[in-house]
Amino acid sequence: MLIGRRDEIQSLNGFFEGDTAGVAVVSGSIGVGKTTLLQEFAKEKNAIFFDAYETTGKHQLERLGKLMSIENIDAERFCKEITEKASKEKILIIIDQYQNFVKADPDFDKLLYSYVIGEWKSLPVKLIFCSDAFVLIDKYVKGKKAIWKNNISLDLVVNPLGFYESCEFFADASPREAAYLYGITGGIPYNLVRVANMLKVPGYEKYGLAPASDGNKLKDITARLFLDKNMSVGLNPENVMATELRELAYYNYMLTTLAKGINRVNQISAEVEKPKDVVVPYLNSLMAIDICTKDTAITEITNRKKTRYSIVNTSTLFWYKIVVPNYEDYVSGNIDSLWSKVEASMDEYMETVFIKICAEYLREQSDKNLLPFTVEEIGNWWVNDEEAGTTDGFDLVSLGKCEGKSATIFAQCYYNNEPIEVAQLKVLIEKTKQLHRQGDAFYLVFANAGFHENAITISSAIKNIMLITLDEMR
Incomplete structure (x- = not known):
């Protein structure tokens, strides 16, 4: 059962059009739904769907031959069979975990490439390489030294659902x-x-x-x-990371550090007791496999002093914020104690989740033209307090248009058990004075617990302010 993925299916359909050979790469983390997506896409098509199990080259070909009902198959015979089939009907070939095939039989990879740029060039052969190994698919298919790098017509990264x-x-x-x-x-x-x-x-x-x-x-x-x-x-983030990286001890420590809210390079360096020139390559490796990301203030993307790192996925954040710091309870099976830690950290953890939900709500509402402005870019903005080692700013800042003119949308996202009062609205409006922008300004306040009557009354007299509850967003 496929839920969502409209844009991904549309991209794949675009790739499948035409009567000449084409190569697509579909990548994404383990468990994100790549195989389900491609199985759905392959329905009602003349397709070969092969899962490249990690084994020897000989065994791979034996499995491929069994799938195609061909005995004693070799790489050359496989390619000739595809040539014959494609001369009669468009054919889709999906090789899942393609890096396993390349590692097992590099010559098969080279032969396949020679057919794509040669004999299949004018034939309707559509080839999709799929992988959950970002590093290896980059090495063997997309990287600078890969033979395929200039022949990829679709590079599709499958992300988690919103x-x-x-x-x-x-x-x-x-x-x-x-x-x-x-x-x-x-x-x-x-x-x-x-x-x-x-x-x-x-x-x-x-x-x-x-x-x-x-x-x-x-x-x-x-x-x-x-x-x-x-x-x-559930999908254990450490097991996912172990498929891509070595020296997990340092990566685990860095992610636990990020989960605490320690997010600037100098702070991370001090916490893990490693120099910055060691920390940065580790962070780059985590970014390469989409575990963490580097944020810059939306209006100062070239300001290197205003960068901070964060964990991309909220499931990974949950693991390193709740489970890892309480690993003794996890190992001993003390679920009640672990759950008490979840409850104690709930609002702090959910604030990050809520900000992501609010950003998605903004995009969705803008796409449907249900807001008095259009959203072109969403990010955040903050100022650094060097003395305290902290940052302060807006949960979300969006740049967009209102009636054809520039507009800036400032948002705060409150996740707690108390309705928001007037004072918190005033804090948001006062804070916007730190960021000077031309055009209209809009003030959005999101709250899971709603708003006090006084906040609702006062907001009706303030231009361009919107109060939005989680119930409305759901």
Whole structure:
């Protein structure tokens, strides 16, 4: 069952058009749904879908021959079979985990390439290489030394699902429950389908998981995804990272540091007790596999003093913010103690999740022309307090247009248990004076717990202010 992925399917359909050979690369982290996407795309097409298991070259060809019902197949015979098929009908060839084939048989890779630029050049052969190994697919297919680098007509990176698509896995969960479930799953389909099964959503029975406890549904789901070491069914971020990187000790420490909110290079360097020229390459490696990202203030992208790092996926953040700092409880199976740590850190953790949801809401509403402005770019902005080693700014800053003129949208996202009061609205408006922009300014305040009546009353008298609750966003 494929949920979402409209843009990805559209890109693949565009690639599939035409009657000449084409090469596409589809990459993304483990569990993000690449295989499901390609299986859906391959339906009703003349397709060969081969999963390149990590084995020898001889064994790969034996498996490929079995798939095609051809005995004693070799690389040359495979290519000739494809030539014959493509002369009659367009053919789609999908090789999942392509790096395993290249490592096992580099000569097969070279022969395939020679056919694509030679005999298949004017034939409708559409070739898709798929991989969850960012480093290896770059080395063997997309990198500077790869023979394919100039022949890729589609480079598609499959990302986790957003909040609204993820909600389709959560049945009738309340807005607050849905936001939390989106956070811990990270929008990763591998996690989402298991949550759907626990919530008894039709269509996911094959995963065979017992229904979530009615007593404390969120605790039960969280425990079974991540907190119960012996029975966890969620995607462990450390296992994902281990497929790409060595020396996990330093990477784990850096991610635990980032999860604490220590996010500038000099701060990270001090925390992990490594010089900056050692820290930066480690951070670059984490960015290369989409584990962390480097943020710059939206209006100062060239200001190297205003950069900070953060963990990309909220499921990874949950692991390094909750589980790793309490690893003794995790190893000993003390789920109740771990859950108490989750509850104690809930608002702080969910603030990061909520900011992501608010950014998605802004994009969605803008795309549907439901806002008094259009959104062209979303980021954030902050000032550094060098003495305190902290930053202060806006949760979101968006640059856009209003009636054809420049507009800046300032947003604060509050995730707590208390309705927002007038004082917090004034803080946002006062803070905007630090960032001088031409054109209209809009002030957006998002709150999961809603707003006090006095805030609602006062906001009606303030130009261009919008108060938005999580209930409205769901």
